[in-house]
Amino acid sequence: MTSDQALSISLGLQGPCVIARLTGDFDFGSAAEVRDRVTKALDLTQPPLLVIDMQAVSVCDSSGLSVLVYLHKAVTASGGKLLLSGLNGRCKHLFAITALDKFFDIRSTAELAIAELNEPGNSPPYTG
Template sequence: MKESSIQYRVFRIMAAQPKVVPLEGEIDLHVSPRVTTTLNAAVKAKPRNLVIDMENVSYIDSSGLAVLIEAMQKVEKYGGKFALAGLQENVKPIFEIARLDQVFQIYPDVDSALSRE
């Protein structure tokens, strides 16, 4: 019985830690459902901070943006913080045109996102 108590405490500590979800490739209509599944699993753990590492994302379309918006809304609903990190130069304009650079907290890299308060 004591062992399960320890496991529970470890789980609780881990759940409170920041979580980083790396994405890569092109996030479009065909890939968005898999990204949704991945982000929903991350959100379900209710991390205090959820950082999406976009360093290896070469393209994102409106369906990908919608997935990120939905994840951000879910995190904010339970009081967590959501951030994007490492947007490539060719991906940044997509966020700027949609004015989502004013909606998302965007950091140059994961370390910067994790060190925010």
């Protein structure tokens, strides 16, 4: 079941954190764009600190999950940290049944995730 709502991506920087706010359907049709745009934005901070806010995501399929796993691996391989926020409804259920809720660090809101990554001494040291 899909809602056929085109995905929009809002990227920003708050302190040392890249914030990616997704709105709409995070599916096969939008996954490559999310991967490419967020990956480019990660060059703005070292080590990369990323919050992906999924509060307004109506649908997430396996393509979206694959991109999130890819971004998690890219961020952690560079010594950074990725937090997801705002999972609700079907997305929250999908993360639970795939056990990805155990793989990702998830916060209830983007504001909590941003505050956590912006705390002094909480971001990993740059080793590059």
